Amino acid sequence: MSLYFLVMIISNISLKNFRNHTDTHVSFKDGINLITGPNGVGKTNLVDAIHYLCMSKSFVTASDSYVVKQGESSFEIHANIAGSLRQPFNLSCIWNRGEGKKFFVNDSPLDKLSDLIGTVPVVVLCPEDKKITNEGPAERRAFLDAMISQYSKNYLADLIDYRKILRQRNSLLSSGNTRNIFAMIEAWDHQLAGPTARIVAKRHRVLLDFATHLEDNYAQISNIRLKPTFEYKTFCEPTDEEEAIKSAFLKKLEENREKEMERQLTLVGPHRDELVFLLDGMEIRKFGSQGQHRLFALALKMSQLTWYYDIMDDLPIFLLDDVFGDLDPQKIQVLTNFLNNHDGQTFITSANISPFNGLIDFNSDKNQSLSVSAGPEISGSSN
Amino acid sequence: MQITSETLERAIEELAKLPGMGRKTAQRLAMHLLKREKAEVHRLADAIKDLKEKILYCESCFNVTDHSPCSICRSPKRDQSVICVVEDTRDVYVIEKTGEFRGMYHVLGGVISPLDSIGPDDVRIKELVSRVNKQDAPVQEIILALNPDAEGEATSFYINKLLKPFDVRITRIAHGIPMGTELEFIDEATLSRAFNGRNTF
Numbered sequence: 015m016s017l018y019f020l021v022m023i024i025s026n027i028s029l030k031n032f033r034n035h036t037d038t039h040v041s042f043k044d045g046i047n048l049i050t051g052p053n054g055v056g057k058t059n060l061v062d063a064i065h066y067l068c069m070s071k072s073f074v075t076a077s078d079s080y081v082v083k084q085g086e087s088s089f090e091i092h093a094n095i096a097g098s099l100r101q102p103f104n105l106s107c108i109w110n111r112g113e114g115k116k117f118f119v120n121d122s123p124l125d126k127l128s129d130l131i132g133t134v135p136v137v138v139l140c141p142e143d144k145k146i147t148n149e150g151p152a153e154r155r156a157f158l159d160a161m162i163s164q165y166s167k168n169y170l171a172d173l174i175d176y177r178k179i180l181r182q183r184n185s186l187l188s189s190g191n192t193r194n195i196f197a198m199i200e201a202w203d204h205q206l207a208g209p210t211a212r213i214v215a216k217r218h219r220v221l222l223d224f225a226t227h228l229e230d231n232y233a234q235i236s237n238i239r240l241k242p243t244f245e246y247k248t249f250c251e252p253t254d255e256e257e258a259i260k261s262a263f264l265k266k267l268e269e270n271r272e273k274e275m276e277r278q279l280t281l282v283g284p285h286r287d288e289l290v291f292l293l294d295g296m297e298i299r300k301f302g303s304q305g306q307h308r309l310f311a312l313a314l315k316m317s318q319l320t321w322y323y324d325i326m327d328d329l330p331i332f333l334l335d336d337v338f339g340d341l342d343p344q345k346i347q348v349l350t351n352f353l354n355n356h357d358g359q360t361f362i363t364s365a366n367i368s369p370f371n372g373l374i375d376f377n378s379d380k381n382q383s384l385s386v387s388a389g390p391e392i393s394g395s396s397n
Numbered sequence: 398m399q400i401t402s403e404t405l406e407r408a409i410e411e412l413a414k415l416p417g418m419g420r421k422t423a424q425r426l427a428m429h430l431l432k433r434e435k436a437e438v439h440r441l442a443d444a445i446k447d448l449k450e451k452i453l454y455c456e457s458c459f460n461v462t463d464h465s466p467c468s469i470c471r472s473p474k475r476d477q478s479v480i481c482v483v484e485d486t487r488d489v490y491v492i493e494k495t496g497e498f499r500g501m502y503h504v505l506g507g508v509i510s511p512l513d514s515i516g517p518d519d520v521r522i523k524e525l526v527s528r529v530n531k532q533d534a535p536v537q538e539i540i541l542a543l544n545p546d547a548e549g550e551a552t553s554f555y556i557n558k559l560l561k562p563f564d565v566r567i568t569r570i571a572h573g574i575p576m577g578t579e580l581e582f583i584d585e586a587t588l589s590r591a592f593n594g595r596n597t598f
Contacts, residue, residue: 167585168585171586175547178547179547182510182511182512185511185512189511191516194511194516194518197516197517197555198509198516200558201509201554201555204551204554205547205551205554
């Protein structure tokens with residue numbers, strides 16, 4: 015009795031010189047696509063190509079020069095995509111050493127990389143997710159920013175503006191020209207205040223909604239009754255009143271004037287926000303066990319997905335890279351249940367199919383199991 | 398490649414430095430010039446030379462001119478009490494083409510940008526303040542017509558702050574929807590701006 019959902023579907027993808035794929039073409043099913051094969055044959059690279067096409071970057075490596083196949087000077091990704099809001103379209107990425115990357119929708123180039131984000135929404139679950147709760151605040155801001163940016167183009171535009179103005183302001187603070195700093199700092203304060211207010215208000219509003227999703231999903235995945243919560247900490251009491259944030263921000267900058275001059279750096283603003291995750295009131299970063307970090311990350315990504323259900327026109331694409339190997343049978347059952355109920359398209363990489371036996375039906379019309387062998391060669395084993 | 402004429406090579410190199418000019422185009426232009434009448438080529442060369450030798454910056458508004466003060470600043474038909482502040486000479490040309498504005502200009506020659514080491518003293522803001530401060534011809538309105546990006550806005554903010562103590566009205570041009578476009582094609586940032594700047598019908 016599932017509700018009628020509108021879904022984003024990648025029908026097929028072609029890779030040229032992307033990581034270890036010289037020339038790979040694969041067709042996908044609308045439901046769950048399982049990709050199995052031995053370690054190191056290129057399973058992750060296949061889902062990474064999907065991520066690259068949606069988010070303009072790899073989730074595995076930070077540098078594009080590691081994305082291109084060794085010894086080659088360019089790579090390409092092409093995909094046919096169907097959504098509910100528009101006619102099926104093709105999305106391509108072409109990267110050249112020297113020129114960098116360019117994205118095309120139906121062969122016409124996108125002016126800005128930021129135009130791409132949100133075109134095909136994607137949620138990725140991978141072993142590196144532990145960093146979100148384990149490491150510094152930058153990881154949590156990155157998670158939050160990527161999550162909101164795919165849904166709100168305005169938010170992404172504000173983030174880009176904010177970073178640009180921040181660079182100007184920091185450059186002024188480190189110029190050593192005290193007279194200029196005194197004359198100009200206020201002008202940059204006010205430039206920064208607009209995007210700051212909108213970013214903080216948006217983070218606050220999104221997190222209010224996100225809280226219930228996190229609680230529900232954590233309860234599902236862990237059968238131990240611990241309550242996950244978080245605290246959003248910024249320079250003022252979080253609110254969605256933009257004018258209030260603006261004046262609080264300008265006041266804080268005033269108060270920190272001397273300190274900022276001394277440190278030659280902007281010390282107040284959303285670039286220093288912190289999101290503290292707690293389990294039953296205990297900060298998970300300090301007290302969480304390995305297993306708790308893993309479950310928390312899993313719940314965060316499931317919540318990103320269920321939050322998107324509520325607010326997006328099309329269900330996003332869900333990528334699960336190498337996460338089933340680490341989970342006990344009970345968690346596998348909960349997660350496969352979640353996937354079976356998920357009406358969007360899913361991609362899973364796993365060394366073998368055995369964890370899914372009896373849990374996911376790869377003979378149904380919606381699902382398929384593909385295996386990758388050295389080459390890489392891809393062959394279907396469904397139907 | 399063997400170069401048979403250093404002179405030709407030098408001309409190509411110089412032409413290739415111009416904006417929007419590749420080496421191929423520069424070559425074609427140099428070859429073309431080589432074939433033209435001597436007088437014609439001299440006229441071009443003189444015109445280029447005069448750009449540097451005859452063109453001055455107006456002592457009052459800092460627009461380019463052959464005679465300072467420039468024809469706009471000297472014109473008795475223009476309203477001396479309104480000054481439109483722009484970043485560049487290019488902007489004066491664009492605004493003049495509208496025929497809408499009948500006041501004076503002030504060309505800053507850039508906007509403040511710490512990343513490019515451009516501070517308030519590197520653009521002509523002091524000169525603007527002294528124009529406003531002059532007692533003989535009172536300025537009533539300053540129109541800020543800088544680009545609506547962070548640098549333009551920060552510069553406008555700073556100028557506004559400096560001119561506040563004077564008895565002068567400070568305005569800025571409206572930002573919003575371009576003529577002849579449809580709402581659905583406008584980006585969100587422009588549209589939000591247009592909403593904030595709405596006026597009574």
